[in-house]
Amino acid sequence: MLLSLNEDQTQILDFIDSLARPYAGVPMHDVSLALTSAELDAALVENGFLDVMAVEELGPVTAALVIEKLARLPFAIEAAASAMVRPLIDPELPRPLCLVEEGQTRKPLRFLKPGASVVMVGPSGVRSFTATAEMIGAAQEDTLYGYPVAFLTALPEAMTAHDAEPAEVLRAWRVAIAAEAAGLLGAALASTVIYVSERKQFGRPLATFQGMRHRLAEDQVMTNTAYWLALRAAGTGDAGDAALALLHAQDAAKRVCYDFHQFLGGMGITLEHPLHLWTYRLKLLSAELGGRGGQGLAAAEAIWG
Amino acid sequence: MDFEWTEEQDAFRTKIRGFLAANLPDDWEKFSEHGPASPALTAFAREFCVKLAEVGLLFPHWPKELGGEGLGPWEQQILSEEMWIAGEPRGGQYMNVNWIGPTLDKYGTEEQKARYLAPITEGKSLWCQGFSEPDAGSDLASLRTRAVLTDGNYVINGQKIWTSYAGLADTCFLLTRTSDDRKKGITILLVPMDTPGITVRQIPSLIGEGDIHEVFFDDVTVPEGARFGEEGQAWEIIAYSLRNERLGIPRFTLARAALDRAVAMLRDAGDFTREYVRIEAARCAALCEAAGTANYAVVQRRVDGLVIGAESSSARYATVMAERAVCEFVAEFLPEALAGASPYLKMHHQRGIVAGIAAGSAEIQLNIIASEVLELPREPR
Numbered sequence: 001m002l003l004s005l006n007e008d009q010t011q012i013l014d015f016i017d018s019l020a021r022p023y024a025g026v027p028m029h030d031v032s033l034a035l036t037s038a039e040l041d042a043a044l045v046e047n048g049f050l051d052v053m054a055v056e057e058l059g060p061v062t063a064a065l066v067i068e069k070l071a072r073l074p075f076a077i078e079a080a081a082s083a084m085v086r087p088l089i090d091p092e093l094p095r096p097l098c099l100v101e102e103g104q105t106r107k108p109l110r111f112l113k114p115g116a117s118v119v120m121v122g123p124s125g126v127r128s129f130t131a132t133a134e135m136i137g138a139a140q141e142d143t144l145y146g147y148p149v150a151f152l153t154a155l156p157e158a159m160t161a162h163d164a165e166p167a168e169v170l171r172a173w174r175v176a177i178a179a180e181a182a183g184l185l186g187a188a189l190a191s192t193v194i195y196v197s198e199r200k201q202f203g204r205p206l207a208t209f210q211g212m213r214h215r216l217a218e219d220q221v222m223t224n225t226a227y228w229l230a231l232r233a234a235g236t237g238d239a240g241d242a243a244l245a246l247l248h249a250q251d252a253a254k255r256v257c258y259d260f261h262q263f264l265g266g267m268g269i270t271l272e273h274p275l276h277l278w279t280y281r282l283k284l285l286s287a288e289l290g291g292r293g294g295q296g297l298a299a300a301e302a303i304w305g
Numbered sequence: 306m307d308f309e310w311t312e313e314q315d316a317f318r319t320k321i322r323g324f325l326a327a328n329l330p331d332d333w334e335k336f337s338e339h340g341p342a343s344p345a346l347t348a349f350a351r352e353f354c355v356k357l358a359e360v361g362l363l364f365p366h367w368p369k370e371l372g373g374e375g376l377g378p379w380e381q382q383i384l385s386e387e388m389w390i391a392g393e394p395r396g397g398q399y400m401n402v403n404w405i406g407p408t409l410d411k412y413g414t415e416e417q418k419a420r421y422l423a424p425i426t427e428g429k430s431l432w433c434q435g436f437s438e439p440d441a442g443s444d445l446a447s448l449r450t451r452a453v454l455t456d457g458n459y460v461i462n463g464q465k466i467w468t469s470y471a472g473l474a475d476t477c478f479l480l481t482r483t484s485d486d487r488k489k490g491i492t493i494l495l496v497p498m499d500t501p502g503i504t505v506r507q508i509p510s511l512i513g514e515g516d517i518h519e520v521f522f523d524d525v526t527v528p529e530g531a532r533f534g535e536e537g538q539a540w541e542i543i544a545y546s547l548r549n550e551r552l553g554i555p556r557f558t559l560a561r562a563a564l565d566r567a568v569a570m571l572r573d574a575g576d577f578t579r580e581y582v583r584i585e586a587a588r589c590a591a592l593c594e595a596a597g598t599a600n601y602a603v604v605q606r607r608v609d610g611l612v613i614g615a616e617s618s619s620a621r622y623a624t625v626m627a628e629r630a631v632c633e634f635v636a637e638f639l640p641e642a643l644a645g646a647s648p649y650l651k652m653h654h655q656r657g658i659v660a661g662i663a664a665g666s667a668e669i670q671l672n673i674i675a676s677e678v679l680e681l682p683r684e685p686r
Contacts, residue, residue, distance in 0.1 A: 001307065001308065001309070001311070001379055001601065001604075001605075002307040003306055003308075003601055003602050003604075003605035004306070004605055004609055005306065006306070009306070061306045061308075193679050193680075193681065196681070197681055197682055204682075204685060205681075205682045207675075207682050208681070208682050208683065208684045208685060210672075213684070214668065214671045214675070216675060217619075217622070217672075217674035217675045217678075217679065218622070218671065220619060220678055221599070221619050221622045221623050221674070224599060224619055224623075225595035225598060225599050225623050226595075228601075228602055229591070229594060229595055229598055231306060231308075232308045232598055235306055235307065235308035235309075236308050236309065240590075241594070243587070244590055244591040244594050245591075247588065247591045248591040248592070248594075248595050251588065251591070292584070292588070293580075293584050296583065296585070296586075296587035296588060297580060297583055297587070299587035299590060299591070300586055303590060304568050304572070304577070304583075
């Protein structure tokens with residue numbers, strides 16, 4: 001058992017910090033619901049941050065750390081599927097990767113655009129295809145989610161079958177989303193803490209009221225444990241750990257998204273404050289793979305059969 | 306990062322399990338329904354801990370100069386986990402090896418070490434913790450039990466409450482007030498429980514026989530040498546001790562073991578096919594494992610020689626959430642377990658309900674997290 005970061009991991013996270021520094025703040029007067037940056041994406045690819053899992057001395061825990069770290073940025077980056085799931089399927093699949101459950105194609109897909117690799121996982125195996133403009137229906141322009149999303153309107157006649165176990169891909173998928181959710185939870189908490197520490201009512205900061213302090217503290221407990229469960233699931237590679245990690249992260253997401261916007265009051269419903277850039281990504285992740293019920297059933301099956 | 310136990314750590318766990326299998330009686334599960342502070346379990350523990358000491362499993366995590374094996378915090382964690390899952394056959398002696406011994410070593414006089422460490426390491430002593438008072442619970446610093454130094458003796462008057470193990474303990478780790486300067490006016494005295502003037506009254510409770518007590522001090526007189534640390538140093542010392550105590554009980558492991566037991570019973574009853582039961586069971590497992598990882602993150606800090614701060618409060622609160630979820634799961638889906646069908650689940654339930662109360666209430670942990678982890682501006686006083 002060793003829960004501290006090794007030197008490589010510390011270096012990688014520090015490197016990401018310096019690389020992402022220009023993107024750590026929200027652009028002034030930006031009122032968009034989702035933020036993306038092709039430059040940041042290219043820089044991450046160029047520096048190999050999305051390929052750490054295959055490096056022997058780095059591996060899945062480092063991939064989870066990278067995903068968690070990147071999710072803390074206000075910018076939405078397609079890192080989870082690329083860094084943790086793609087290596088299991090085909091490391092050369094063009095990005096972005098859009099993971100979809102077989103039979104669940106009605107749902108909005110994150111990062112879907114022409115040229116994206118759509119990976120379908122289910123009873124028929126693990127298959128992929130490259131999305132074309134004809135297969136994609138745009139979501140409404142002001143969709144609330146903090147990701148670029150679109151709909152699949154058609155499937156190709158043939159897909160590429162991959163020699164990968166669907167169960168193993170699902171496991172990695174859960175870990176990847178759990179790690180991303182952990183980063184979003186951490187960033188949303190930090191953002192809320194700053195606001196309620198500065199905003200004064202009744203002559204004192206909101207954060208001095210115990211009604212808020214206790215809920216924020218509980219949110220910290222959920223956020224901290226979501227982080228650790230995601231890393232542990234990455235480390236053990238166990239299907240039960242993966243399902244528990246995502247279950248817990250989705251449980252946490254449900255709770256904190258409500259709390260944080262509540263604590264920000266009117267400011268929490270504006271686009272002026274960046275909180276939504278994390279919480280509305282969490283909302284979409286809470287729908288991933290059947291939500292809490294889906295994860296609960298998967299965990300129960302893995303743990304108790 | 307590595308989330309697997311090393312071979313040595315696995316072997317250590319196996320050794321403990323082997324010892325437990327060989328030294329717990331066949332009817333142990335029924336027997337352990339007696340609370341950890343009950344006369345029956347206390348008497349059992351006095352023999353059991355002597356045997357543990359003989360095979361080097363009573364305090365293997367202590368440094369070698371104190372007679373331990375010099376094993377690390379992970380081994381202490383493994384030992385605590387295995388004992389607690391087994392229903393804590395050490396009874397109240399777990400406190401001795403987790404924090405009383407190390408605290409004695411750090412702050413005690415040579416005379417105090419000579420007097421108290423040996424019985425601890427032999428598995429023969431039982432301590433109680435005289436902290437809470439009727440008007441000083443979560444607000445511990447408002448305690449009023451007075452100790453007055455007169456002619457080389459402290460004369461103690463006052464009352465403690467909720468004191469675990471008091472009925473059978475040999476010695477009390479007692480917090481007293483020696484001046485009116487709130488936290489700085491509190492002083493620790495080590496008081497033999499057979500000192501004249503001490504009256505112990507048991508409080509019948511939901512957590513089992515002999516667990517909690519009122520303790521009255523009427524002109525109880527101890528020599529000045531019973532003072533532990535300096536006058537007014539108590540707050541610093543207990544802050545150090547409680548950090549160990551908060552981690553001391555790995556409640557999440559028993560909660561998880563109880564959950565597994567409950568699932569097995571539900572399966573036998575044909576009820577574990579219901580999706581809502583399976584989902585709720587998984588949610589409980591997630592909370593147990595969440596608490597486990599939070600606790601392990603604190604253990605790692607100890608391994609790295611870092612100060613244990615408010616992370617231990619966060620880990621503790623995670624544990625409270627896990628205990629609560631499993632207790633509620635059993636009550637909701639296995640009511641028969643608490644009415645005789647499972648001594649083990651009843652034992653867990655009785656121990657689980659105090660998770661958010663003992664060793665500093667859950668709300669105090671939230672205060673600490675708010676101030677020290679989130680660094681929120683302080684509440685006005």
